[in-house]
Each structure stands twice: as C-alpha cells, then as structure tokens.
Amino acid sequence: MGLDKIGIAKRIAQELQDGWYVNLGIGIPTLVANYVPAGMSVEFQSENGVLGMGPFPFEGEEDADLINAGKQTITAKAGASFFDSATSFAMIRGQHVQLTVLGAMEVSQNGDIANWKIPGRMVKGMGGAMDLVASAENIIVAMMHSNKIGESKLLKTCTLPLTGVGCVKKIVTELAVLEIKNGAFHLVERAPGVSVEEIIQKTEGTLIVPDIVPEMVLA
Amino acid sequence: MNKTVKNVAQALEGIESGMTIMLGGFGLCGIPENAIKQLVKMGVNNLTCISNNAGVDDYGLGLLLQGRQIKKMISSYVGENDTFERQMLSGELEVDLIPQGSLAERCRAAGAGIPAFFTPAGYGTEVAEGKEIRVFNGKPHLLETALYADFAIVKAWKGDAAGNLVFKGTAMNFNPMMAMAGKITIAEVEEIVPLGTLDPNHIHTPGIFVQRIFQGEVFEKRIEQRTVRKRN
Numbered sequence: 001m002g003l004d005k006i007g008i009a010k011r012i013a014q015e016l017q018d019g020w021y022v023n024l025g026i027g028i029p030t031l032v033a034n035y036v037p038a039g040m041s042v043e044f045q046s047e048n049g050v051l052g053m054g055p056f057p058f059e060g061e062e063d064a065d066l067i068n069a070g071k072q073t074i075t076a077k078a079g080a081s082f083f084d085s086a087t088s089f090a091m092i093r094g095q096h097v098q099l100t101v102l103g104a105m106e107v108s109q110n111g112d113i114a115n116w117k118i119p120g121r122m123v124k125g126m127g128g129a130m131d132l133v134a135s136a137e138n139i140i141v142a143m144m145h146s147n148k149i150g151e152s153k154l155l156k157t158c159t160l161p162l163t164g165v166g167c168v169k170k171i172v173t174e175l176a177v178l179e180i181k182n183g184a185f186h187l188v189e190r191a192p193g194v195s196v197e198e199i200i201q202k203t204e205g206t207l208i209v210p211d212i213v214p215e216m217v218l219a
Numbered sequence: 220m221n222k223t224v225k226n227v228a229q230a231l232e233g234i235e236s237g238m239t240i241m242l243g244g245f246g247l248c249g250i251p252e253n254a255i256k257q258l259v260k261m262g263v264n265n266l267t268c269i270s271n272n273a274g275v276d277d278y279g280l281g282l283l284l285q286g287r288q289i290k291k292m293i294s295s296y297v298g299e300n301d302t303f304e305r306q307m308l309s310g311e312l313e314v315d316l317i318p319q320g321s322l323a324e325r326c327r328a329a330g331a332g333i334p335a336f337f338t339p340a341g342y343g344t345e346v347a348e349g350k351e352i353r354v355f356n357g358k359p360h361l362l363e364t365a366l367y368a369d370f371a372i373v374k375a376w377k378g379d380a381a382g383n384l385v386f387k388g389t390a391m392n393f394n395p396m397m398a399m400a401g402k403i404t405i406a407e408v409e410e411i412v413p414l415g416t417l418d419p420n421h422i423h424t425p426g427i428f429v430q431r432i433f434q435g436e437v438f439e440k441r442i443e444q445r446t447v448r449k450r451n
Binding site: 046047048049055057058059060062063064065067068069070072073074076082083085088089093120121122123124125126127129130134135161162163165166 | 342
C-alpha cells in the first residue's frame with residue numbers, strides 16, 4: 001500500500017523552494033520535475049552538463065546531442081546553459097546546487113547511503129552519486145521502504161558498499177516522510193491510509209515516533 | 220598552423236597496444252565514434268581506456284570490449300553494458316570505478332599541471348581505501364591524483380585547422396578536460412570549417428590542447444534512451 005512513484009515525486013516536490021537549483025537522480029527523482037508548485041521558479045541541473053532542463057522533446061524532435069544524466073533525450077528551456085563535466089561538478093561540490101534528490105538501495109539511521117554496488121552481483125558504478133552526496137547540504141532520498149522480498153531498506157547499519165557517510169537528512173518512501181537526526185529515523189508524516197504500526201514494522205533502524213503523526217497532504 | 224589530417228587512419232597513427240587512451244563522451248553522447256571503429260580495425264589491444272562509460276554492447280566502447288581489446292577501464296558508470304559487467308565480474312577486465320566529478324577533475328588536473336587535489340567525494344567508502352585523508356574546514360577530504368593519457372580522443376561539433384573546438388549541447392561533457400590531458404590529443408569533428416569562421420569569443424577548447432584534427436566520415440549519433448512526449 002501507500003504511495004505510487006508519482007505520489008512520492010509529488011511529496012518531494014513540496015520540498016522545493018523558489019530560486020533553487022536542483023539535481024534530480026535517475027528514476028523516481030526525475031519525476032519530481034513534473035510537479036513543481038505553480039508560480040515557483042526552480043532550475044534543474046543534470047550532471048552531464050546542462051542547467052535549465054526542459055520537458056522531453058516532441059516526437060521527431062529528439063536530439064542525440066541533448067540528453068540528461070539518465071541518457072534520456074530532453075529539451076533545454078529558454079535561459080538554459082551547457083557546460084563541461086568539470087564545471088558541472090564544480091557546481092555540485094561547490095554547493096551552488098541547493099538540493100539533490102536521489103534513489104537508494106539502503107539508508108542507515110546515521111544517514112549513510114548505499115546505492116551503487118551489490119558485491120559479486122551488480123556493479124553499475126557510482127556515476128555522480130558520490131560527488132553529490134559528499135557535497136550537497138540538502139539531500140532527499142526517494143526510495144521504497146522495503147526491498148522486493150520485504151526486507152527493510154531503512155537500517156541500523158548499511159550492509160552494501162557505501163556511497164556516502166552521514167549525509168542523508170530526509171527520506172520519502174511510499175509509506176512515510178522521515179528525517180534523520182541524532183543517529184535515528186524520525187517519523188514526520190505518513191502516507192494517506194498508512195498506519196504508524198506498519199511504518200514501525202517496516203523500519204529496521206531506530207525509529208522515533210511522535211505522539212501525533214500527520215498524514216501527507218498531496219494535491 | 221595546420222593540424223588537419225586527411226582521415227581517421229592518419230589521425231590515429233602511433234596508437235599501440237598497451238597504451239592508455241582517454242575517450243570523451245557521456246553514454247553514447249559526444250563519443251568519437253569514427254575513431255572507436257578505427258581502433259577496432261587497427262586491432263590494438265591491452266588498452267587502458269579512460270572514459271565515463273563503456274558504451275553499450277554493440278556500440279561505442281562496447282565494440283572494443285567485444286574484441287577483448289581493453290585490459291582496464293577507468294570509468295564512473297557502466298550500467299548499460301552487459302558485456303562489460305560480465306567481463307568485470309569474471310575478473311577478465313580490470314576496472315577502476317571512480318566518482319564522476321573526480322574523474323572529470325582528475326583529467327582537468329592532468330591538463331592543468333596539478334598532480335593531485337583533495338575532494339570530499341568518496342570519503343568513508345571503498346573509493347577512499349589507501350588514499351590520504353585530510354580535514355579542511357572541518358570536513359574530511361581524500362587525495363586524488365591527476366589522470367594522464369598517451370592519447371586523448373575527443374569529439375566536437377565544429378573545429379578548424381588551428382585545433383579550436385566547439386561542442387554542441389551535452390555532447391561537450393568530458394571532451395574539454397580530456398583534450399587538455401592527452402599527451403597527444405586527437406579531435407574528431409563533424410565539420411572542419413575554414414580558419415576565421417569560428418568566433419574566437421565562442422571557442423570551447425582552444426587549439427593549443429589539440430594536436431590533430433579530422434572530420435569524421437559517418438556520424439550515426441545513436442540515442443540510448445529515446446524519450447518523447449506526444450503533441451497535443
């Protein structure tokens with residue numbers, strides 16, 4: 001139960017602020033761009049070298065020289081810019097980008113994140129994720145609360161090779177919004193129709209639950 | 220100065236087995252596709268290739284992997300290539316995976332005469348193993364060294380006989396950094412224009428970084444993820 005991918009993206013979009021530059025990772029994070037609140041001006045950066053990413057092109061207008069970090073064809077809005085990879089990561093490491101949204105395989109209660117490798121089974125590489133998580137002041141992880149066989153992905157300690165340490169401060173899953181502080185997950189909101197008990201049961205790491213847990217309000 | 224060479228064969232003269240070669244591109248965007256096909260034809264092997272990705276199974280650097288011409292890959296993300304993953308997991312292919320920003324900066328550093336630099340990327344992960352750690356502004360950083368190459372092969376949109384290059388869109392990516400880092404840099408361009416045609420105000424890579432330039436014969440410019448929206 002809980003939210004679908006679009007619901008997660010919509011909830012994350014509520015965290016955007018006017019004037020921010022935002023880097024969106026591959027998968028659910030990419031969808032956030034579709035739900036920028038009306039009247040808000042936000043620019044999306046893609047680490048392969050574009051600021052001011054627009055929507056997907058119309059059929060027949062795809063340009064092989066214009067893609068995002070997920071290798072998808074995109075468009076550039078008026079006011080966009082292109083730049084090389086060193087400049088792109090200067091924006092990221094130099095903290096000129098205000099928010100990073102990315103996916104994760106595991107997150108631990110002290111804010112460690114793992115999302116690039118399963119030893120002996122899957123090695124895709126970290127891409128820009130290590131640079132992003134090591135530098136961003138504001139990181140939101142978009143993820144499912146449990147893996148395909150029902151094991152919690154919100155852990156006391158990550159079991160997979162890390163992408164970054166102590167860097168995640170906020171997580172949005174299909175069940176809840178959680179913050180990480182003082183070495184624990186803090187339940188902030190629950191998804192419509194999801195019980196606090198279910199969230200407790202599906203969170204392996206230490207979870208602090210306040211007396212009142214408001215339900216998310218999604219447009 | 221005229222750096223123009225007739226064709227891809229002349230451009231790649233001197234590349235031998237066992238060398239370290241940088242190849243520009245992000246995914247299949249902005250890769251020197253004519254030069255890669257020529258490397259296949261030349262049959263050089265035991266190569267160390269520095270490139271952000273490894274192409275797909277049947278295109279880009281995937282072509283060199285298929286022929287087992289690559290001994291070692293230095294990349295940041297290789298998710299789109301099954302041949303690569305298989306050769307790596309079996310231990311046949313040596314792989315050094317490094318954060319994308321560190322990869323770009325290590326190329327840039329080599330070209331800029333900076334042997335090493337500190338970055339926060341990878342601290343606390345296996346990327347940091349064996350590397351010097353120092354704290355700056357209260358935050359731990361690791362020492363990354365410059366990446367050098369015998370040859371750098373880059374791809375640009377337009378260029379001139381002086382070696383000046385202009386890139387298009389996100390096909391720029393790693394190409395400018397790698398152009399700086401190669402002992403010999405070869406530029407593959409879609410169009411060589413007469414000297415004086417490119418506005419000096421709008422040159423991305425000044426000709427000093429380029430030793431040879433050629434116009435590619437065929438540009439397939441394959442798209443990895445064709446994503447479109449419907450017209451209303």
